[in-house]
Amino acid sequence: MLIGKVTGSVVSTRKSDNLVGNKFMIVDILEHMQNGAKQIIAIDKIGAGIGEYVLVAQGSAARIGTGMKDAPIDAAIVGIIDDGTGLE
Amino acid sequence: MLIGKVTGSVVSTRKSDNLVGNKFMIVDILEHMQNGAKQIIAIDKIGAGIGEYVLVAQGSAARIGTGMKDAPIDAAIVGIIDDGTGLE
Amino acid sequence: MLIGKVTGSVVSTRKSDNLVGNKFMIVDILEHMQNGAKQIIAIDKIGAGIGEYVLVAQGSAARIGTGMKDAPIDAAIVGIIDDGTGLE
Amino acid sequence: MLIGKVTGSVVSTRKSDNLVGNKFMIVDILEHMQNGAKQIIAIDKIGAGIGEYVLVAQGSAARIGTGMKDAPIDAAIVGIIDDGTGLE
Amino acid sequence: MLIGKVTGSVVSTRKSDNLVGNKFMIVDILEHMQNGAKQIIAIDKIGAGIGEYVLVAQGSAARIGTGMKDAPIDAAIVGIIDDGTGLE
Numbered sequence: 001m002l003i004g005k006v007t008g009s010v011v012s013t014r015k016s017d018n019l020v021g022n023k024f025m026i027v028d029i030l031e032h033m034q035n036g037a038k039q040i041i042a043i044d045k046i047g048a049g050i051g052e053y054v055l056v057a058q059g060s061a062a063r064i065g066t067g068m069k070d071a072p073i074d075a076a077i078v079g080i081i082d083d084g085t086g087l088e
Numbered sequence: 089m090l091i092g093k094v095t096g097s098v099v100s101t102r103k104s105d106n107l108v109g110n111k112f113m114i115v116d117i118l119e120h121m122q123n124g125a126k127q128i129i130a131i132d133k134i135g136a137g138i139g140e141y142v143l144v145a146q147g148s149a150a151r152i153g154t155g156m157k158d159a160p161i162d163a164a165i166v167g168i169i170d171d172g173t174g175l176e
Numbered sequence: 177m178l179i180g181k182v183t184g185s186v187v188s189t190r191k192s193d194n195l196v197g198n199k200f201m202i203v204d205i206l207e208h209m210q211n212g213a214k215q216i217i218a219i220d221k222i223g224a225g226i227g228e229y230v231l232v233a234q235g236s237a238a239r240i241g242t243g244m245k246d247a248p249i250d251a252a253i254v255g256i257i258d259d260g261t262g263l264e
Numbered sequence: 265m266l267i268g269k270v271t272g273s274v275v276s277t278r279k280s281d282n283l284v285g286n287k288f289m290i291v292d293i294l295e296h297m298q299n300g301a302k303q304i305i306a307i308d309k310i311g312a313g314i315g316e317y318v319l320v321a322q323g324s325a326a327r328i329g330t331g332m333k334d335a336p337i338d339a340a341i342v343g344i345i346d347d348g349t350g351l352e
Numbered sequence: 353m354l355i356g357k358v359t360g361s362v363v364s365t366r367k368s369d370n371l372v373g374n375k376f377m378i379v380d381i382l383e384h385m386q387n388g389a390k391q392i393i394a395i396d397k398i399g400a401g402i403g404e405y406v407l408v409a410q411g412s413a414a415r416i417g418t419g420m421k422d423a424p425i426d427a428a429i430v431g432i433i434d435d436g437t438g439l440e
Contacts, residue, residue: 037090080277084274098258102255159237162237186433211387250353321425325424342371
């Protein structure tokens with residue numbers, strides 16, 4: 001998993017049917033956890049707010065681990081870090 | 089997921105049987121969402137047009153989340169961003 | 177998926193039993209589709225020739241989408257691009 | 265798999281239900297095994313301590329190989345290296 | 353798949369139960385096949401020796417394609433290249 005900070009969200013009205021009801025959060029990945037990309041879009045099942053540090057799971061874990069195995073999801077917020085200020 | 093802009097498409101006449109009927113879109117990935125590559129080829133089940141900003145799912149999510157679990161697909165357009173102009 | 181040009185092949189006599197009968201093609205990935213690596217080894221079920229531009233699927237799509245779900249394959253040529261000359 | 269050194273852990277009180285009971289370790293990846301990122305967060309089923317060199321499996325292997333196939337986990341510590349001092 | 357040269361191995365006494373009996377080889381990835389990382393740890397089911405050029409499969413292919421679908425393995429040596437000297 002990687003850790004990032006939630007900095008916003010994007011809206012998609014026309015989307016895959018099995019994505020309806022999901023929020024698409026913009027997550028700024030901590031610099032030393034970046035594989036190149038500075039940002040990733042992740043669905044949020046935990047209720048993370050802007051500015052919170054979150055744990056993001058990628059790949060099949062994001063679908064299956066959130067109970068959405070048939071949805072086209074490859075990244076999900078799966079936890080909120082209690083104190084992320086020292087991590088950057 | 090990542091966000092990119094649809095900039096074109098490619099044609100493949102000789103291809104895997106279970107890819108027949110799909111469109112292969114060229115997606116320019118937003119700079120801060122690139123893991124190195126500036127472009128990716130994604131199938132499109134939503135009907136995205138040239139110039140639109142789209143949400144792309146990768147990996148098994150692209151197959152299973154689009155109802156094409158037996159097709160050799162590793163990237164799919166799964167949503168169109170309502171207003172992507174501020175994202176670049 | 178990514179696009180690359182077939183530039184050669186490699187021979188492996190001692191290999192996993194469920195790889196027997198496959199060709200291992202060297203694919204030079206188009207520069208703007210590279211995640212770091214300039215080349216990848218992909219199996220070929222389409223019959224691509226040296227110099228042709230091809231569509232490559234990676235991950236589980238390469239196994240499952242080519243009907244070889246039990247083989248240790250993580251990249252496969254799944255289409256030949258009709259006209260790839262303008263893509264580089 | 266990759267090898268890294270355990271350097272700490274993070275706490276997440278609000279998290280996915282199927283992550284409860286897991287430890288989230290910060291692993292500093294050996295420089296020549298980094299795909300960009302210097303650190304990764306991995307769950308630990310082996311009982312690795314701070315300063316130990318560990319083997320990390322990523323992707324579906326982290327879920328399925330640790331008996332947690334329904335959890336949103338994409339990286340797991342699956343072994344402790346006996347003598348990792350010469351690897352850096 | 354990628355090609356690399358076997359340069360050594362690592363020993364892990366404390367490890368996941370379903371990894372027992374496997375060898376963990378250090379593979380130096382050919383420069384033009386690197387996605388950043390210069391080395392990867394792969395299990396070996398073929399019997400590759402130090403100095404040999406090998407084909408490495410990653411992701412779920414490494415588990416399922418080697419008959420170890422329940423093991424936390426994300427990279428496996430699946431073939432030995434007959435003549436790898438011209439590839440570097």
